[in-house]
Amino acid sequence: MSELxxxxxxxxxILGWRDSEWTGIAPFLEEDVAFSSIAQNExxxxxALYELVARELGTTADELAFDREPAEYRCSKxxxxxxxxxxxxxxxxVLYEQADAxxxxxxxASDDPEIAGLAAKIDREEIYHRLHAEMxxxxxxxxxxxxxxxxxxxPLVGKRNGHSSELTTLWEEMxxxxxxxxxxxxx
Amino acid sequence: MIYEVxxxxxxxxxxxxxxxxxxxxERFAESYARxxxxxxxxxxxxxxxxxxxxxxIEEFVDELNRNYHRVDGYPLKEKLKEAxxxxxxxxx
Amino acid sequence: MPEREQEFLEYVQGGGQVEAGxxxxxxxxxxxxxxxxxxxxxxxxxxxxxxxxxxxxPTLQRKLALTAKVQDEVGHxxxxxxxxxxxxxxxxxxxxxxxxxxxxxHNVFHYPTKTWGDVGVIAWLVDAAAIISQKALLKCSYAxxxxxxxxxxxxxxxxxxxxxxxxxxLMNGTEDQRGLVQEALDRWWGPLMQFHGNPIPTDExxxxxxRIKSQGNDEARQQFxxxxxxxxxxxxxxxxxxxxxxxxxxxxxHYTEPDWDELMSVVTGHGPxxxxxxxxxxxxxxxxxxxxxxxxxx
Numbered sequence: 318m319s320e321l322x323x324x325x326x327x328x329x330x331i332l333g334w335r336d337s338e339w340t341g342i343a344p345f346l347e348e349d350v351a352f353s354s355i356a357q358n359e360x361x362x363x364x365a366l367y368e369l370v371a372r373e374l375g376t377t378a379d380e381l382a383f384d385r386e387p388a389e390y391r392c393s394k395x396x397x398x399x400x401x402x403x404x405x406x407x408x409x410x411v412l413y414e415q416a417d418a419x420x421x422x423x424x425x426a427s428d429d430p431e432i433a434g435l436a437a438k439i440d441r442e443e444i445y446h447r448l449h450a451e452m453x454x455x456x457x458x459x460x461x462x463x464x465x466x467x468x469x470x471x472p473l474v475g476k477r478n479g480h481s482s483e484l485t486t487l488w489e490e491m492x493x494x495x496x497x498x499x500x501x502x503x504x
Numbered sequence: 505m506i507y508e509v510x511x512x513x514x515x516x517x518x519x520x521x522x523x524x525x526x527x528x529x530e531r532f533a534e535s536y537a538r539x540x541x542x543x544x545x546x547x548x549x550x551x552x553x554x555x556x557x558x559x560x561i562e563e564f565v566d567e568l569n570r571n572y573h574r575v576d577g578y579p580l581k582e583k584l585k586e587a588x589x590x591x592x593x594x595x596x
Numbered sequence: 597m598p599e600r601e602q603e604f605l606e607y608v609q610g611g612g613q614v615e616a617g618x619x620x621x622x623x624x625x626x627x628x629x630x631x632x633x634x635x636x637x638x639x640x641x642x643x644x645x646x647x648x649x650x651x652x653x654p655t656l657q658r659k660l661a662l663t664a665k666v667q668d669e670v671g672h673x674x675x676x677x678x679x680x681x682x683x684x685x686x687x688x689x690x691x692x693x694x695x696x697x698x699x700x701x702h703n704v705f706h707y708p709t710k711t712w713g714d715v716g717v718i719a720w721l722v723d724a725a726a727i728i729s730q731k732a733l734l735k736c737s738y739a740x741x742x743x744x745x746x747x748x749x750x751x752x753x754x755x756x757x758x759x760x761x762x763x764x765x766l767m768n769g770t771e772d773q774r775g776l777v778q779e780a781l782d783r784w785w786g787p788l789m790q791f792h793g794n795p796i797p798t799d800e801x802x803x804x805x806x807r808i809k810s811q812g813n814d815e816a817r818q819q820f821x822x823x824x825x826x827x828x829x830x831x832x833x834x835x836x837x838x839x840x841x842x843x844x845x846x847x848x849x850h851y852t853e854p855d856w857d858e859l860m861s862v863v864t865g866h867g868p869x870x871x872x873x874x875x876x877x878x879x880x881x882x883x884x885x886x887x888x889x890x891x892x893x894x
Contacts, residue, residue: 341643344884346674347536353667495654504654528891
């Protein structure tokens with residue numbers, strides 16, 4: 318079960334990290350604010366999941382989030398990519414939300430009440446993510462560049478056979494401040 | 505389109521104008537109003553309405569000073585003073 | 597001054613409030629709009645130095661707090677540009693002028709952020725300097741602006757706490773971490789002292805005369821020093837100004853006169869990061885122009 322939880326946590330962390338890249342430069346201000354909340358929710362979901370796993374493994378959420386080597390992350394190739402184009406970001410958002418919904422349903426049915434409970438909480442927040450994704454999909458579905466983006470990214474959903482070099486680049490940036498001081502330093 | 509947002513801070517309180525968001529349609533307006541005026545749980549409810557649907561009324565006419573239905577139309581001090589004096593005189 | 601304008605002046609000086617649809621003197625409207633527009637520009641540009649660190653935040657908590665802070669600033673830009681639009685200048689026109697360099701934004705956002713120490717110093721001290729001005733704007737004669745300032749001030753209160761938390765954690769940490777704070781403070785002190793603007797007597801400051809601002813520049817700076825120098829010193833940090841001291845009799849702070857030439861140069865577009873950041877804005881805007889067209893065409 319830790320495996321599945323880490324998989325979801327890593328997906329949410331890395332996707333949240335990518336989505337947060339839009340804070341300050343999204344296509345317009347209202348959307349900037351809305352999309353930033355989505356990014357924060359994703360990182361928040363990752364944190365809650367890491368906390369569950371951390372207790373089992375005797376570590377902390379931050380150590381799980383930051384102090385593993387890139388190869389140890391269980392995120393899919395879909396979330397690792399840096400996508401500075403809005404149509405590709407939305408395409409990923411739409412595809413991810415669909416796949417994640419199915420995964421969360423399975424987790425909600427877990428025998429472990431803590432896991433099932435957390436999955437239910439996450440799912441309730443994800444309602445707004447799905448509405449947001451649908452809203453954009455409705456608007457962009459006839460745009461050729463968006464259709465291309467969906468086609469480009471669809472094959473990567475759930476692909477966990479190794480990582481792209483983009484994850485390493487992201488990881489290096491993500492951990493640069495943390496690694497500047499000895500492990501265990503408080504920030 | 506511009507959508508005006510009214511927020512209610514706590515149940516029972518009046519809705520107050522909070523600001524406005526620019527949005528392509530109602531779905532976007534809902535999403536953006538939620539975010540700008542509710543992401544910290546600072547509102548229990550929002551009313552969101554397209555600006556064109558709001559009727560503005562800013563001029564009021566009272567040429568003949570209709571004070572009969574206002575508190576300032578009833579200066580009772582003098583009358584009360586006289587009535588008290590008269591009652592006191594009757595008692596003597 | 598024409599009679600109607602004189603009446604308006606007396607009205608605002610007596611505490612009168614003005615709404616979007618009211619008559620206002622041309623000079624009032626022009627100064628007001630320019631002032632508010634510069635504030636909107638500043639929020640929008642202020643996002644850029646900080647967002648670099650969102651991607652490098654060293655813990656999940658810091659990541660969330662910093663993202664939320666920057667999100668707030670974008671939200672403030674949205675609130676402010678809406679007010680400007682209701683005064684007759686569209687958001688697109690404002691962005692055109694910002695990117696072309698025609699309109700200005702505050703000095704502090706023209707400087708680089710070099711380390712995690714900058715993240716702390718900005719949230720703790722730059723935001724503090726800004727809040728002093730913002731609190732004074734709560735009494736702005738133009739009511740729509742005064743109203744959004746309420747929301748802005750309320751949200752800024754968490755920014756300062758976040759800044760303080762980052763700084764205190766660093767000061768209680770390793771020697772290197774304390775070094776980050778001191779080094780950042782050494783670099784930011786000059787711009788901070790220039791932030792509130794050069795000393796103009798309030799009776800010569802049109803912004804004060806029209807009651808757009810309710811506080812003079814020097815008064816704001818004194819308030820900043822009074823509030824924050826003690827906080828800086830009590831942590832064992834030093835301020836890079838040997839003249840800085842409080843005159844116990846007058847209650848006023850003495851300091852080396854800030855470099856007003858530097859301030860002028862920076863706000864007219866010659867800051868170390870001005871061009872890079874305006875370029876980033878231009879690029880982001882161009883790349884997403886198609887999104888706005890799609891949404892308009894409905």
